[in-house]
Every structure is written in C-alpha cells, then in structure tokens.
Amino acid sequence: MKAQRYGIIGLRRASASLQSTAPKIALPWVLARQIPLAGSFGNSNSSHGARRLYSQSPGLKERLSDAAQNEASNPAMAFPCLDALETRSATLEARSLSSGPEPAYTVGDVEIFRYEEPFLLDWGGVLPRFEIAYETWGQMNSDKSNVILLHTGLSASSHAHSTEDNPQPGWWEKFIGPEKCLDTNRYFIVCTNVIGGCFGSTGPSDIDPADSQRYATRFPIVTIEDMVRAQFKLLEGLGVEKLYASVGSSMGGMQSLAAGVLFPHKVGRIVSISGCARSHPYSIAMRHTQRQVLMMDPNWNRGFYYGKIPPHAGMKLAREIATVTYRSGPEWEQRFGRRRADSTKPPALCPDFLIETYLDHAGEKFCLTYDPNSLLYISKAMDLFDLGLTNQESAALRRQSGSLTEINNASCSLTLPDVPYAERTDTETQLDGSEISVPADSRPPQDLIAGLAALRDIPTLVMGVASDILFPAWQQREVANALRLAGNRNVTHVELSEEQSMFGHDTFLLDLQNVGGNVKNFLG
C-alpha cells in the first residue's frame, strides 16, 4: 500500500522541519516517531522503552519553574474506599485475637431438623449427617394437606416472615399472613435454609464430624436437587406426604421446579417466579465473576479463613457485582441518573456517582452477614442446574452408584445433544393449539421438554419479568413452553412488562400487587 507509505513519510518530514524551526517560531508542538525496542517487554529505562527522534525542546523547564522543584504536577489522589477496607481488616483481626471471629449468621430462633444418616450428594460427595433450619407460619390441618414449601433465593434465610420468637421482618414479610399472597388462615407455610447455607442448615462453615474441623472447601459440591431432596427429608419428618404447593423465586424458582421433577406425586402445585429450568451461560458468567472476585481476596485463603480475617473485601465486591444483576438500567436511570454523591468535590476513583455509593453500600451491608464459602457453593449449585433429561439421567446414575467413579462415564456428560430441536411428537400436536403456539425459533430443546415431562400433571404458574437481566424473561417463557409441549394443560405464564416493573430480578421481593396477586390467584 503505497498510500500508507506516503502518509508516514509526509509526517516524518513534517517532524523534521518542525523540530528545526520550533525554537524560532515557538510552535508548542513537535511531530516525531517512536520506535519501540524489539519485544513488548523491553529493559530500557526510558518511558515506554522507546527511542525518540526529537531532542528536548528548550523553554519547557522555564515554563514549569513556577512549580516547586521536585513537586508533582498534580496532587496524589485519595482513596477513602481503600482506607475503609483496611480499617475493617484491622478491626476484624483485633476481634479474632480477642474473642474468636466467627459470626453466628443466624439472627433469631429457628427450628432444627436433623438427619442422622449419611446423605449422598448428586456429584458423589457425602454429608455424614445434616441439619436443616426452618420456620413455619399458619397451622397444619389434620390431614396435612395444606402445606406450602417456600424456597428461598441464594442468600436468604428461613426467615421469610416475622415470628413471635423473632419479630424481625422476613424477606417476604408482606407476602405472608392472613389473607395475604400466602394465606396463613388457610396454609401451613414452611421455609428452610438450604443445605450449603449458613443460616442454621449444614454448610461449609460447619464442623465435619469425621475430623471435627470445619468443612471449609472440603465441603462437597451440592446441587439444587440435593437441596430439595434434603427438604423432602424434613417433610417426611413432619409427616407431610404431599405438598399443597411448592413455591419459590430466583434460586427458589429452580428448587420449586426441581421438587416437582424429583417428587411428582408429592407436589400439588408449582409456582416458579423469575427462575429457570437450566442456567444459561450468561447467568453462569455473572456468577463466575462474583466467585472469582471472592476467591481472589487473599483473606479467602482457599476457604480456610475461619478463625482469621474473613474475605470481607471480596464479599463486598461480589455483592456489588450481584447487585448490578439484580436491578435494571431504567430503574437506576430514574433513581440515580447521573447525580454524584457530592458534586462540590472533584471526581474520584473511589465511589463518586450516586450509583456507585449505592453499590458500595449494598456491599457493605452484606459483607459480614453471609458465609463466603456458602456463597461459592450455592452459586455453583445454581450454575449446575439443568432439568434436561440428559442431566437428570446422569444424576440418577451417580445417585445409584453413590460414588464419583461413575462420573467419568461418557454418558454423564452435561453437554446438550447436538440436535436440540427435534420434531414435535403426535402427543404435542394434539394439544390445544392456542396453548402450544410456540414459534419455531423459541422452541425449547427437546431434552428440556423431555426433562419436564414429570410435571405434566402438576398445575404450574411460571412468572417472569421483562427487565430481569439475571434470569431473563425468555427463560420463563422457555419453562412455560417446555411444560406445554410436554403435555401440561395447566400452565399459567405471566410476564411483567417493563412498564409493570423496572425492578429487574428483585421484582419478586418488591411487587406485592403483580407478583403477590398472581400467586394468590393461582393458589386459589
């Protein structure tokens, strides 16, 4: 390309002529050429490791002479956000030396269910025994037919509603009570902390009975299905043979579906809000970054931070990233816009815009209230979630064998089939046309349709929110479509539009009217 050559030559000429005339005509600029040394990591001490073809222009030193000798051109920046982290580390270290640093994450009375047999997990691990913390509201009827199992999101405890013994408001306080969405006049509601958690149920912060040390990262990989199987041991303990309904949002929406798939004859109805039937790669990516930031905190210490300074900085930032995925752009546009926390101050690299101080605050509130290892294990369980038939069959195989040896079997691959879009079967085409009008390009994979076939006879409410980034609305459409294509004639699908809710994934915690109203109607 001759054209290029000319361009460069032209500039080089310009450079030369300007250099020689610069002192005379006092142009403030010079054109020159930079040629770096071979390789990108040179040993030269010059800036950029580069040789410059110009000589230093006179006059510059004079211009700078009004600045004090050896004083920087600009002041150093302050980092109050890092100061705060260092202060907290020091406080936590002092506490660990004086009184042992372990927080009890549970903040009120809970019931405890203890299962004394070894419990084999889906990926081959074992819990020699486990406990489940749970709370209940309402009254169980005589034939135990009015029980609703309420599943939580990732970091929630069993405290969905205040109790006499723990009057603190729960995470679904306004959704539970007499004549509320979950009506305590009619239903007996059970909410548990999941296994792997830190609010009373067995998790990584607990003692491994085998060696009396904390599990830490010797805790086995758990799955959503493991959590549900443990919950059904509790139901067994309570003498409950069949749930009136399995209800949950977010991770709880995964569990709610998994309950029906694992125990189709023990689940009367399913409500799955802002959940999914298989985690998709974008959600995995967003959880991956949270786990990585936590694991990179040196205080995490590969999970063995108990008795030491916990990885509070990593936890804080993981929560900030999570918070970005919990809400939506339009909400923040209205709520924060481009306002700065203090517009009289110059911009800073520490939190500066109001949205940044909001995220910072969300991280601060969370960073010492949840066990970091629990976050890792439960976040991972969500990634592994896949109700497709292939994955279910692999898990069943591993459960039978009860050991890790089987997972080297090729049949256990989590890979989806090469041809996920199979032709419709006769059964499907016989269904009510209006219910199965699924456009070809949004047809769920056949593997998922087959995997949800167990829910064929269970009335199901699937809700999604258009502004949700973490569990986007197409995932709930996928669940509803897969259920219908699997032959379920009792699928109610509700999608809240951007106009109805701009609260993104968090809508299930906030929208009493749309979320609460639809759940109440569905439960009947």
Added chain:
Amino acid sequence: MKAQRYGIIGLRRASASLQSTAPKIALPWVLARQIPLAGSFGNSNSSHGARRLYSQSPGLKERLSDAAQNEASNPAMAFPCLDALETRSATLEARSLSSGPEPAYTVGDVEIFRYEEPFLLDWGGVLPRFEIAYETWGQMNSDKSNVILLHTGLSASSHAHSTEDNPQPGWWEKFIGPEKCLDTNRYFIVCTNVIGGCFGSTGPSDIDPADSQRYATRFPIVTIEDMVRAQFKLLEGLGVEKLYASVGSSMGGMQSLAAGVLFPHKVGRIVSISGCARSHPYSIAMRHTQRQVLMMDPNWNRGFYYGKIPPHAGMKLAREIATVTYRSGPEWEQRFGRRRADSTKPPALCPDFLIETYLDHAGEKFCLTYDPNSLLYISKAMDLFDLGLTNQESAALRRQSGSLTEINNASCSLTLPDVPYAERTDTETQLDGSEISVPADSRPPQDLIAGLAALRDIPTLVMGVASDILFPAWQQREVANALRLAGNRNVTHVELSEEQSMFGHDTFLLDLQNVGGNVKNFLG
C-alpha cells in the same frame, strides 16, 4: 398470630417425642430448636454459636467408623486457577528483580506528536506537556480536506490497521483500505492513542516532568473532551483545518460526538457507533465493579506498582467482567451453551463451564498488555461523559478559570435539572414530522437536546445494536432523537436488530457488512 405459635409448639412436641423414641424405631431424623446467643457475633465455640436442645444420636459414630479416623468426609478441592495466579506473581517478581518489570505496551512503530505547553484539563489538573501516538493510512490531499479522525474504544491503540512498519493486523483491519468502509483511496485516516492511555500517548505510566517520577495516581482526572482537545492539537500540528469526518465506536462514539460539540466548524460529518451522549448509571455501575476489583488487588498498591509486580490478577478479573458486558446472552447460548470444559471431571469452583474458561482466557490475554492505571483513568472518563448543556457550561467555566477552585461553585454540579422534560419549542415542531416522531416517554432530556444543538448542521450517522448491554440501543436512539429535536435534519439512525447481530457491544469490531456497509454509505 396464634396460628404461628401452634406451628412452632407442634414441632417442638414432635422433636421431644422423636428424640426419646429415635433409638428404638431408628428414624434417621430429629426435630429440634436452635436458639442463638444474643447478638450475631457470639463467642461460643459451638457451630453457629447456638445451643442445641437434642443430644447426640447414638449409632452415628458406628456409621462413620468405616472412614479412617480423623479423615475428612470429602476430599479438599483443588484450585488450579489460583495456582496459576501465584505462579505468575512469582514469575513477575523474578523479572522485576532481574531486569525491571515495565512492559512497553506499544507493540510497533507509531508517529509521535508532542505538545510542549502545559495543557489544562477539564477537572483542573494539568499536563506540563503531552504526547500523542498516532498512525495514518491513505494520502492527505492538497487542501487537507479528506482527513478522517478515527477514535478508539477504551483499551485500543492507534493501530487500527497494519502499516508497512507494523504489519500486525489492527483492531479495524478489515474496515480500512482501498474501497473499504474507510476508503484509503479517498481518505487520509488518522487514529490516535488517547491521552491517559498507554500505547505511546501520555498517561499514568509516564514520567511527570515536574519530579521525574511516574505519574501513577498523581495523574490528573481526564475527560473525553480532554482527549478530543488533545487530538485537535495534533490536527493543528498536521495543518488540518476541518475534518472530513469524525468516526468512532464505543468510547470512540463518545469522542466522535464530543469533537463536533467542541469544534462544530472543524467537523464535516460525524459517525457515532454504539456510543452515547451521556453515560447512564448502569454502564457506570458495570465500569465501577471493574475499577473496584482492580483497586482491591493488593499489587495495585494505590497505583504505585511500577517496578514491582503489577496487579495482574485484578486486571484479569476486570477484563472478565468487561467481557461479560461486551457480548450477549444469545451469542453465548449458541456458542457455549451449558457445555463444560471437561465433562469427565467433577464440578469445580475454578473455571469449569466452557463460558468460564472463555472468560478466563479473555482475562489472561489482557492482563499484562494494558496499563492498569490507564484502565482506571479512561474508564472514569467514560463515566464522567455528559454532553448535556449544564455539564458543558460547568466544564467551560472550569476551563476558563484554569483551576480547581471553581468546582466548588454550585453551578458546576453535574446534577441534571429537576424537570428534564421541557415542552417542544417552535423550531422543533416546524421540522419534518416523520423525522421527529419521538414518543413522549422516550423524549431525551431538554438539557441534552440543548447540549447537542452545536451539531445542528453536521450530518450525523448514529448506530446502535439491540443486543448491546453496555451501551444499550435506547442510548443511540436518545442521541438521534436529541439531534433531531435540536434541529438537525441530517441524522441517520440505524439500529441492528437481535437477528442482525447477537454480538452485543462488540458488533462494531465484527460486523463488516452491517456496520461497515452503513458507514461507507454514509461517508459517500
């Protein structure tokens, strides 16, 4: 609520009766009650700091006796991803001891423009002098009327296309050349590294002439407008009085608009692709998390890592988070799905799913090729970007005063006006109705319409991509609408649908047909 009380009493009774009968009927479970000690941070050594009302069930020890004494129930987890980071730290430390650790980020020949006067920045800082690295393609015509200034994204160098001296492919290799999108037979194309960057232009890794130390975080806050003002000093140096066009994508799309606003009589045409006229809080939030993760890396050392181990782990993870915002869910669904990197292995907390190894790889490739402080400063400049009139007036005021004292003035607030949605003016309603059919709810703030009034007579192409999360398509619609409402009759707005591109924000790097084609048509 009496109903609740009954539920809890019922369970407590069950617990008592089961405890006494458990040894006989050998039920594997126990119901009990957990009462934590006062306060959430107890001193107790028991798990959860809680008192349990059950006694240890017999038989458990026997069940576990087949496991070796004092051996954990499950194996410890391996963390190859952390091992890799530690290995790299060690390598970098060894290098810094032997030969100085500073990489020359520039990887080939560039031209250098040097400006010898102190350059005052928008937020009151000063560069005693600066350099701009640039490259050119094509041939400048005799009246210098065929110059296109091409702006880069955050982390790109001036190397948009290969040159004779540097045959490596550039970041827009296929878009530049004879009869290409930017036609080197017709245009003389200039691409620069922005100030604040690390590819030859003055940035935080450079020496502050005032004290001969590296700027590090004593580098002043820069803005997008500062970058553009510096670029126009270069154009002055080249003798260019008016650009044929200002073209850019992503951050370059911001610069492209800013060039027109700052120098309306020096810009013939504007192309702004996947950019915006004001950063919105969601984008700020996503950049905030990247900056925070980098600043939390202990090796960042508040910016003073030169000569030591650079914060490679923080850089790697910052790039992983960025990569999540550069692509889209649908693309990853097709490309990676739920495939695991090695399905014969059990799940791990280190990268495991294919999408995770992809992110990990993206971080690996980047973490030593870009100066961490440059990332912080340029990322911050993007947050600060706002072409609204209020912000422009504040910046002009600060530029006049040339010092930080003015920024304490209330008139310099970055806060948007309380009533952003003003009535249309007569001028606007006189325009072609089809061009200004902006729905009331998507009408840009009046402050932005006023801020873009300077572009009234500049033909402008605004492109967006529906699958872009970082610079969502509504932002480019906002730019186009604001320009039209400001009276610009030559606005071309193109939005690529989800069907046209699922590559999200990265579309501008990849889509030769739709992006390249529209740019070529527009440039004429």
